[in-house]
Amino acid sequence: DAKTTQPNSMESNEEEPVHLPCNHSTISGTDYIHWYRQLPSQGPEYVIHGLTSNVNNRMASLAIAEDRKSSTLILHRATLRDAAVYYCILRVLSHSTLTFGKGTMLLVSP
């Protein structure tokens, strides 16, 4: 399976935008880019996903590079509740499971 690379941790201040990067240089044409997050003591929670085009939903935006070798999860205004581990996952069309990496721990300061 193609792998993703994310920074171990990032910091942000409340109310500021956060850009969480993810590199996936070996992505194949049918791999979907999914983002999940895990808040403390909770199970992973779906955030957003995309294939080629940028995507927006109520939680975040996903910006996908033209060559699809990288993507960025954008939280437009970070809140304390957004402090979590964010996982960038490539979901293979033919596979049903999610393969988690180490993720990025996002710290949000008041």
Add this chain to the structure above:
Amino acid sequence: GEEVAQTPKHLVRGEGQKAKLYCAPIKGHSYVFWYQQVLKNEFKFLISFQNENVFDETGMPKERFSAKCLPNSPCSLEIQATKLEDSAVYFCASSQFAQVNSGNTIYFGEGSWLTVV
């Protein structure tokens, strides 16, 4: 229900004892997944079901671990003769479909924390 329900939230077992965890998927979801999270970030896929049939068991340890999803019952994950290294959070998840498509996401429960002492 509207969420994946896992029980118990916490379970403590002595080495060698049996542990059994339960999961009720979201109503209408045909696929159930089990994951193991050891330490804080490392997730390992164990097994998935399509209704009561095993869909993918490539991550399931060959010994001591077994799982079932029977009709009209919660799914279960059982560990015979637990070992210290089985200490982890076990997450159950469900989804409506197996295939990746624009509408398919996987919903996770809050996990069952197993401590083997």
